[in-house]
Amino acid sequence: MLARAVSHALVGLEARRVEVEVHVSGQVPGFTIVGLVDRACQEAKERVRSGIASAERQWPGGRITVSLAPAGLRKEGSGFDLPIALAILAASHQVSAERLAEHAALGELALDGRVRPVDGALAVAEGARRSGLSHLLCAAESAAEVRLAGIEAVPVEHLADAVAYLRGERSPPPFEGDGRPALAEQDFPDLAEVRGQERGRRALELAAAGNHNLLLAGPPGTGKTMLARRLPGILPPLGDREILESTRIHSVAGLLSHERPLVTAPPFRAPHHSSSAAALVGGGPGPRPGEVTLAHRGVLLLDELPEFARPVLEALRQPLEDGFVSVARVGGRAVFPARFQLVGTMNLCPCGGRGDGAAECTCSPQRYAAFRDKLSRALLDRFDLVVVVPRSRAHELAAAPGEGSEDVRRRVLEARGRLGEHRPERTREADELLDRAVERIPLSGRGRVRVARVARTAAALAGSRDVLPVHVAEALAYRSPRELSAR
Numbered sequence: 001m002l003a004r005a006v007s008h009a010l011v012g013l014e015a016r017r018v019e020v021e022v023h024v025s026g027q028v029p030g031f032t033i034v035g036l037v038d039r040a041c042q043e044a045k046e047r048v049r050s051g052i053a054s055a056e057r058q059w060p061g062g063r064i065t066v067s068l069a070p071a072g073l074r075k076e077g078s079g080f081d082l083p084i085a086l087a088i089l090a091a092s093h094q095v096s097a098e099r100l101a102e103h104a105a106l107g108e109l110a111l112d113g114r115v116r117p118v119d120g121a122l123a124v125a126e127g128a129r130r131s132g133l134s135h136l137l138c139a140a141e142s143a144a145e146v147r148l149a150g151i152e153a154v155p156v157e158h159l160a161d162a163v164a165y166l167r168g169e170r171s172p173p174p175f176e177g178d179g180r181p182a183l184a185e186q187d188f189p190d191l192a193e194v195r196g197q198e199r200g201r202r203a204l205e206l207a208a209a210g211n212h213n214l215l216l217a218g219p220p221g222t223g224k225t226m227l228a229r230r231l232p233g234i235l236p237p238l239g240d241r242e243i244l245e246s247t248r249i250h251s252v253a254g255l256l257s258h259e260r261p262l263v264t265a266p267p268f269r270a271p272h273h274s275s276s277a278a279a280l281v282g283g284g285p286g287p288r289p290g291e292v293t294l295a296h297r298g299v300l301l302l303d304e305l306p307e308f309a310r311p312v313l314e315a316l317r318q319p320l321e322d323g324f325v326s327v328a329r330v331g332g333r334a335v336f337p338a339r340f341q342l343v344g345t346m347n348l349c350p351c352g353g354r355g356d357g358a359a360e361c362t363c364s365p366q367r368y369a370a371f372r373d374k375l376s377r378a379l380l381d382r383f384d385l386v387v388v389v390p391r392s393r394a395h396e397l398a399a400a401p402g403e404g405s406e407d408v409r410r411r412v413l414e415a416r417g418r419l420g421e422h423r424p425e426r427t428r429e430a431d432e433l434l435d436r437a438v439e440r441i442p443l444s445g446r447g448r449v450r451v452a453r454v455a456r457t458a459a460a461l462a463g464s465r466d467v468l469p470v471h472v473a474e475a476l477a478y479r480s481p482r483e484l485s486a487r
C-alpha cells in the first residue's frame with residue numbers, strides 16, 4: 001500500500017517541492033521517516049501517531065515507512081506533520097489517495113490533533129502554485145498568506161476536518177477576505193510630536209522622498225531617535241508586489257501573527273546594538289533572513305550606531321550596495337533581498353558633550369579616536385544625508401506642534417511621482433557646482449552619485465523641472481558636516 005502527499009521545504013525564502021511517500025507493509029509494527037530530515041521533523045512520528053488517534057482514525061498495522069523526497073534536500077521543521085498523517089491515512093485507505101494528490105498540505109499537529117500554523121506558509125503556497133496545485137490544506141491562521149499567493153486555502157482546525165474534507169463528507173468554511181488591515185490601523189508615531197528641529201525634519205522628508213540613507217548625529221536627548229522612528233510613517237504604502245515580498249520574508253521568519261497576518265506597511269526594524277553580524281545580515285543553519293532582509297522595502301534603524309561592533313557594521317556595506325545578501329550553507333546558497341533604507345543615530349563623542357553649546361566634551365583624545373574608528377569612512381560614505389541635530393532652544397520645545405506626518409507624507413508621495421515620471425535633470429550651472437565640490441570637499445565617486453541623487457530629490461520635492469544649483473547646494477550641505485569631520 002503506497003500513498004503520496006505533496007508538501008514543500010524552504011530553502012531561504014524559496015519553497016522546493018517535497019513528495020511525502022508512505023509505504024505500509026507486512027505485519028510487524030514499525031515507523032520510520034527517511035529523507036534528510038531534522039530533529040523536529042523526526043519528532044513528527046509522535047505527533048502524527050497521537051494526532052491520528054485524536055482524529056479517531058485507525059493506526060495501520062504493519063511497518064510504516066515515510067520517505068520525504070528528494071532525499072538530498074534538507075527538510076526542517078514541523079510543517080510535514082499534516083502531509084505525513086494524511087499520506088498514512090491514504091495508504092491505509094481511510095482517505096482518498098487521488099484526492100490527496102490534488103492538494104498540497106502544510107501544518108504542525110498538536111497531540112490532540114489540532115492543526116497549527118508553521119512559518120513560511122506564503123512561500124510554500126507559491127511553491128504549490130508553481131507545481132500546478134490549486135489547493136493547500138493548512139491551519140486557519142495561514143489562510144490569509146495562502147490566499148495572497150493566489151491559490152485556494154483549505155483551512156482546517158483539526159486533522160479530523162482535513163480527513164472529513166478529503167473523504168468528501170464536509171467542507172471547511174471558505175476563507176473570507178484578504179486579511180489586510182486598513183492603513184489607518186497601523187500607527188506609527190506622528191511627526192507633530194517633534195518640536196523644532198527643522199533641519200532634521202527636512203532631512204527626514206528628503207530621505208523618505210528619495211529613499212536615501214540618513215545619519216542623525218548630535219548631543220543626547222535632542223530628538224534623534226524620535227525623528228528616526230517617524231520615518232516609516234511618512235513613507236508611501238507598499239505596492240502589491242512589495243506586500244508579497246515583505247510578507248514572504250516575515251512569514252519565513254515567523255513574525256506574522258493573527259493580528260498582523262500580512263505586511264502592508266513599510267517594515268521598520270530597530271535591532272539592538274548588541275546584535276551579531278549573523279543577526280543583521282542573516283545566516284545560521286536554516287539559513288534565516290537577517291534584519292537587513294526583514295527591513296526590505298522599509299527602514300533599518302541602527303540607534304546608537306557607534307555602539308555596534310565594527311565587524312557588524314562592516315557586514316552592512318555589501319547589502320547596502322547590492323540590495324541583497326547571499327548566505328552560504330551546506331549544499332548551496334540562499335539569496336535574501338535587502339533593499340532597505342538605513343537610518344543611524346549617534347552622539348558626536350562618547351561623553352555626549354561635543355556639539356552641545358551647554359556642555360563641554362570631557363573625552364580624552366584616545367577615547368574620542370577609538371569612538372571615531374568604529375565608523376569606517378566607507379560606512380559613513382554610504383549615508384547620503386548626514387544631519388547634526390542640535391539641542392533645541394527652550395522656545396522651540398514650547399512651540400505649538402509641528403506639521404503632522406500625514407501632510408509630509410502627501411508631499412513625499414507627490415515627489416516620488418515626479419521622480420518616477422520626468423526625472424529632473426541638472427542644469428549646466430548645477431553640474432559645474434557639483435564638479436567644483438568633487439575637487440574641494442573632496443567627494444568620492446560614490447559621494448558624487450549620492451549628492452546628485454539627493455539634489456534630484458530636493459528638486460522633485462520643490463516641484464522643479466530641473467535640478468538647480470540651490471538643490472545641489474542643499475545636497476552638499478548634508479554630505480560632510482564640520483562636527484563629524486573634526487578630529
Ligand SMILES: Nc1ncnc2c1ncn2[C@@H]1O[C@H](COP(=O)(O)OP(=O)(O)OP(=O)(O)O)[C@@H](O)[C@H]1O
Pocket residue numbers: 193194195196197218219220221222223224225226227345346347392397
Ligand atoms: N525636538 C523635540 N521635540 C519634542 N520632544 C523632544 C525633542 N527632543 C527630545 N524630546 C524628548 O526627549 C526624549 C528623548 O529624545 P530622543 O530619544 O529622541 O533623544 P536622542 O536624541 O535620541 O538622545 P540620545 O542621544 O540620548 O539617544 C523624547 O522622548 C522626547 O520626549
Ligand SMILES: [Mg+2]
Pocket residue numbers: 224225226303304345
Ligand atoms: Mg537616541
